Amino acid sequence: MTSSGTVMVIIGTRPEAIKLAPLVLALRALELPTRVCLTGQHPEMAAEALDPFGIAADANLALMRPGQSLSELTERAVGALALLLARERPAWVVVQGDTTSALAGAIAARQAGIPVAHVEAGLRSFDLSQPYPEEINRTLIARLATLHFAPTPGARVNLRAEGVPDAAIAVTGNTVVDALHRTLRDLPPAVPADRRLILATLHRRENREAAFPEIIGALAAIAARGDVEVLLPRHPGCPPGIYAPLEACPAARLVPPMPYPAFVAALAAAHLVVTDSGGVQEEASALGVPTLVVRALTERPEVVEAGTALVVDTARGGILAAVTRLLDDDEAHRRMANASTRIGDGKAAERIARRLHDELHAARRPAA
Structure with a gap:
């Protein structure tokens, strides 16, 4: 499958939207063609969370159904995303965190031979039942991802312990801090x-x-x-x-x-x-x-x-x-009551976007 050269960002829930919005903006600031797909896991909340950042979805799969089980959602999400990826042919797929949408996106991408960038990689509780199903999802995504953007050095340690090569891991900080700082700048003074x-x-x-x-x-x-x-x-x-x-x-x-x-x-x-x-x-x-x-x-x-x-x-x-x-x-x-920068410094999205930019340009460079 010939790549279109785009980056496909898959978003299912409100937290994913908040954490990936700064990355979408950073990718576009580097003039990388970027597409945003909502799975509909949070039917309205994800789109509403993107709105303050000036981002509109390019596709919405609207996957949720009343009474739908996790296994049914996963099956439908993988199938719908597979069709979307076959049509869009992105060069990279970006997923975030530990949701069912993120897992489905990673599965569909790898089955299509598309590399996966996992944002917020390496978090572990070491108990598959807590939180459920998040711990299951993020450990499975780690087996599928090509690049692992770990928010902290501790997350990198977890990934290395699972056999992920150091060259595939980048410690970036968490993009939620980017979103937080950007939002705080625009807030009126507190009453x-x-x-x-x-x-x-x-x-x-x-x-x-x-x-x-x-x-x-x-x-x-x-x-x-x-x-x-x-x-x-x-x-x-x-x-x-x-x-x-x-x-x-x-x-x-x-x-x-x-x-x-x-x-x-x-x-x-x-x-x-x-x-x-x-x-x-x-x-x-x-x-x-x-x-x-x-x-x-x-x-x-x-x-x-x-x-x-x-x-x-x-x-x-x-x-x-x-x-x-x-x-x-x-x-x-x-x-x-002391603010900490252990989670991030507000520049995570910029670091992730730059690495993806470099990966895309390296792939386009003719062999010597």
């Missing part, structure tokens, strides 16, 4: 609030049953203090009734998924964050917002090593104790 803001984000598949009542119960108890506001954007994958205890709290505000600029503004204004999200751990660490990770473990140890995050698991009592300490102990809060 002082009467109460301290606790920003919460919850969506992990493995948390939605037994853990969610514990986490929501802890957040409701915190909101009842009267001196804080709890802000929680609802995730479309979570059953609406799961939030009921928090909905009854006057000091809690449950909102639809927030546009990325509004979310960044809330994050920057937050006194602390309670989250099971990977990306939010990174964004909060870059801003120096103390973060409590309501999971058993994190594949982003750098945020814990930087002192900006603490893994507190999902038990109500443990969450409540950790939040109370950060609200009532100024010194404990101060120790965690």
Whole structure:
């Protein structure tokens, strides 16, 4: 198959859109023909996340169906992407992170003989059930990728331990920091609030049953203090009734998924964050917002090593104790409220784009 010389960027979810938007802009700044494909895994949210960056999708596969299982989505995504790649004939396919769309993109590309660039490569929890299916997806993508753009030195160590050649790995920082910095520049000045803001984000598949009542119960108890506001954007994958205890709290505000600029503004204004999200751990660490990770473990140890995050698991009592300490102990809060550059310095997309630029031009160079 003769290549068209383009770079195909595959995006499935809102986090992928946020993290890949800076790369799309960086590729286009180097005048590399770049195409953006949405799989539709997050039907509206991914396109909405691209909009503040001035990026529109070139293709939307609209793959989601009611009640669709992960295996059904994977099968349909691989098939639809295979047809798209046969038609578009890109020189490279770029996937990000650990979603079903990223895995399907890597499979379809390698089956078509197209090299794969994996952005945010090398993250590991070393437990295939946590997070699920993300840990499975990212370890499989590592076997398929041609270039591995690791966000941190620790991620590179993980890849090397799995046998990935050093020449195929580049430590770049995480592109989420690029997106964060770009968005912060355009935000209006913050308005002082009467109460301290606790920003919460919850969506992990493995948390939605037994853990969610514990986490929501802890957040409701915190909101009842009267001196804080709890802000929680609802995730479309979570059953609406799961939030009921928090909905009854006057000091809690449950909102639809927030546009990325509004979310960044809330994050920057937050006194602390309670989250099971990977990306939010990174964004909060870059801003120096103390973060409590309501999971058993994190594949982003750098945020814990930087002192900006603490893994507190999902038990109500443990969450409540950790939040109370950060609200009532100024010194404990101060120790965690230090911005870190371990996740990235805001130039990751530029580094990735330059490497892809060099790879494309090397491929076009006639043999000596």
